[in-house]
Amino acid sequence: MTDLLSLTRSDLTPEELVRSAGEVLARFDHRTQDSGNVAWLVRTSSGEFFVKSAGEEMPPIGAPVPVLDRPSRVHLLRTAVEIARGIDHPALARLRTVIEVPSGPVLVYDRAPGELVGVPSARRDDPDSSYRRFASAPPAVRLSVFDQLLEAHRALEVAGWVACDLYDGCLMVDLATGHLTLIDLDTYRRGPSTNDMGRMFGSSRFMAPEEFTKGAPLDARTTVYTLGRLLRHFGTGLTEDLEDFCGGSARAAVVERATQRERTVRQGSVGELAAEWTAARDAGAAP
Structure with missing residues (x-):
């Protein structure tokens, strides 16, 4: 058996590397995602890991949507490594090692607890889906996840990162503990x-x-909007009506400001959004 955690380089393909390490529990490719990447859940003697690669080649014709070429996907994986190694936050997936193979980096993460909130659109009406179960979770659970989401993005902002492609498919939530992992x-x-x-x-x-x-600015106010949309979508139990927001009217007002189409009306930074959120929460908890 290959010990993934002891390697920094291998001549194997990512597929060969993963299969030599233990039992493959799941494989994710163009049939289940549109990034073009290939990833695996694998059980090894050292634990269970999520292993991600840029794939060996382009997905076959007929893949759901066009994807980036492999060199571009390799570049983005190196961005993920930079984020993981530069920011220490409990809501960020834990990167254990990076193994360089001929086709690029193979990223080895600890398997995150819980379930992916995002599901295919065909399953969003299924009450048993992780999407619906999170949207209907007790307010305390959802609000705890929102706190972690905002704090993680405040740390990302301090480190200089602007969110792009942040959506419910980036949220792994353990409903039993309320723990969030961003992937x-x-x-x-x-x-x-x-x-x-x-x-x-x-x-x-x-x-x-x-x-x-095209040509529009992308900055902290962009991140603020997406965070606000996530809070509004799941905080209202999917109704989008802030009268239904699970965190009370003061926090609903913070979310309303964050989700304004006019950029200048939104909070100017994630730090400002998080500060308003905390102040509204504390005001609501005051006797």
């Missing part, structure tokens, strides 16, 4: 930038208006 932050950008794509990567349910307009 797949590969496309985050270092510092403010300009929309160079037109329609950016991401889920339109959570994307800021500027993420659809």
Whole structure:
């Protein structure tokens, strides 16, 4: 058996490497995701790991959506490594090692507890889906997840990162403990930038208006909008009506400001959003 944690380099392909390490519990490729990456859940003698690679080649014709070429995917994986090694926060997935193989880096993470909140659109009406179960979880659980989400992004902001392609498919939530793990932050950008794509990567349910307009600024206010959309979507139990927000009217007002289409109305930074959120929470808890 290959000990993944002892390696920094291998001549094996990612598939061979993972299969030599233990029992493959799941494999994720173009049939289950649209990034073009290939990843595995593997059980080894050292524990269970989530292993991610850029894949050996482009997905076959007929993949659901166009994807980046492999060199671009390799570049984004190196962004994920930079984030993981530069920021120590309990809500960020724990990167254990990076193994260099001929096709690029293989990232080995601890398996995160819980379930992925994001599900295929066909399953969003299923009451047994992780998506619906999180949206209907007790307010204390959802609010704890929101606290962790904001604090993690305040740490990311301090380190200079702007969110891109942040959506419910980045949230692993353990409903038993309320613990959040953020995954797949590969496309985050270092510092403010300009929309160079037109329609950016991401889920339109959570994307800021500027993420659809080529040449528009992408900065902390963009991150604020997406965070606000996540809080609004799940905090209202999917109704989007802030009268239903699970955190009370003061925190609902913070979310309302964050999700304004006009950029200048939103909080100017994640730090400002988090501070308003905390002040509203504390005001609500006061006798």
